[in-house]
Amino acid sequence: MTSTILLQQLINGISLGSLYGLVAIGYTMVYGILRLINFAHGDLLMFAAYIAIYAAALLALPWYLSFPLAVIATGLLGILLDRAAYKPLRNAPRISLLISAIGASFLLENLALVFIGGVPKAFPRPEIFDRVIPILGLRIQVLTLYTPVVTLVLLFGLLYIVFHTKVGKAMRAASKDFETTRLMGINLDRIISITFLLGSMLAAAGGIMWAMKYPQVNPFMGVFPGLKAFIAAVLGGIGNIVGAVLGGFLLGLGEILIVALVPEMAQYRDAFAFVILILVLLFRPTGIMGEPIIDKS
């Protein structure tokens, strides 16, 4: 393999990895604060892509309006999801919440299937993201440059909110203990709503970037990004926001490089991702950056 091809493969890997990381941030944040694996995260991503398509097609909005609209609408959908599927189970055993999350995921997928249909739709990629930069025999899509930037900006934005604002302080308090947080006079429901709002908006940002890179939107498009983001989050240490981005990059690079170095293994690419998940769970369940597990009960 020539060095040009290897370099191109590294770029492919970073491009894919930053997408995984982007989707994983919201996933891991919701888990970190609520200890809830939100399986519907990938489906919120799918809804964001559809909203962006319809906002562009029906309202004739340019991308710089339709994208924020999709992000906000998906954020509100996230709050609605929490109210409908998770809030009634706030004091129930954790397993009930998990099952409710899986149910919510199926519900969202099938709602999209019934109302929008199963035939995939094209996602309109705005012109400014559609260019390709040829450099030193490499081909770099402009989008490939934007994705890591978006990922990092959102990462630092979220870190700021969680660690340097009052809301963030309340979120961190809630992650330690619901009851005590309530006793401190914090409106827990509001904090949880904000958590879902932020988590779903991050899913939406991931969905839009994903749909621009792979411009084919169907009701099940969120399933695989959701699973891969989950693996990335576990790899980085679930609950840890920086870890999620790191895990995403590692997973994306790993997936691409296994195909690049051993082309015959291409069909085992997804298996590779899941083997990583199993190995991490077996040997280092707290992931790369995770804190040791403290039993809260």
Place this chain on the structure above:
Amino acid sequence: MGKKSVWALMAVMSLLFTSLAIPALAADTIKIGMYLPLTGAVAAYGSMAYEGIKIANEMEPEVLGKKIELVLVDTKSDKIEAANAMTRLLEKEKVVAVIGEAISGNSMAGNPISEAAKIPTVSPSATNPLVNQGKNYAFRACFIDPVQGEVAARFARNELKAQTAAVIIDIGQDYCVGLGNFFIKEFVKLGGKIVSTTYIQTGDQDFSAQLSAVQAAKPDIIYAPNYYTEDALMAKQARDLGIKQPILTGDGAQADPLLEIGGAAVEDMYFTGHFHKQAANTDRAKEYIKRFEEKNKKDADAFGALGADSYFLLVDAIKRAGTTDGTKVRDALAATKDFKGVSGTISMGENGNPIKSMVINKVEKGKFIYVTTINP
């Protein structure tokens, strides 16, 4: 309640029941089942076939003096759902024959069930040879993968003058693996060289690693006999990576979403196909295309044409058999000769596989254009 009123109630009820039962008996329709993917990964094939069947049903709504009733069940593009759908058609709906499934893997899940029940099936577009192998009651309206892979290889060598080829196969689909393998065999036999063989999985969205590997091998053409979902995204990523070689593929990619999603990236993509309206030459085809385009306001496509042919072949066989008995209809289907269908002239060969001509199409300015016809 007195005795009298009980009798009265029973009388009323029995009257109600007979009045309900009589129209059901009097209607006396012939039921033909359809199990097709209307949702899921290959939903477009099922919806297109169904559009075609509906037109065919309008053209010939009756057989043996009875009205034909179509019963549709969605298979959700899934093998297990396909088997369930077939069971439901046979046991609950009691159909006399079945059209479907649209793809090979799902047909292989449904066919053993209809075979056991001795009910004939005609698949519009399941092209893998294994679908009908060892089956007496399974038929299809399309040609099979070996022919398609071979014709693609001949076209690549003779018309596109390719010396070397790279093959990208979706390992999750029997259809794609079949086409890919038959192409490789024929291409090598014709003196060509395969410089790269790589694999993807149904549902994959990122092909950059595989495509970079293909790019490094510098082939003259790329053969990617996969479904439209994967091929559209793949073509887009290939062009982004600067891969300019022509992409050749099978009938599975020739669906409208490919054009919508692929856009400029799928220009000049070649297909081995079942049908093109410009190649249509039978009276039935002309009538079909007219009605289809009036009703659906779009060009008649291959999957619709094959759906219609599945219906016409069945109705023709029931007519010649003079009965709806499964075994007699099966014999009539097997004896089909020079039937003027929508997608060409069809004779049934061995194993329920038709012998018919093939067209080569390509994408030009966002439309499927007819290139040439290759006879069997």
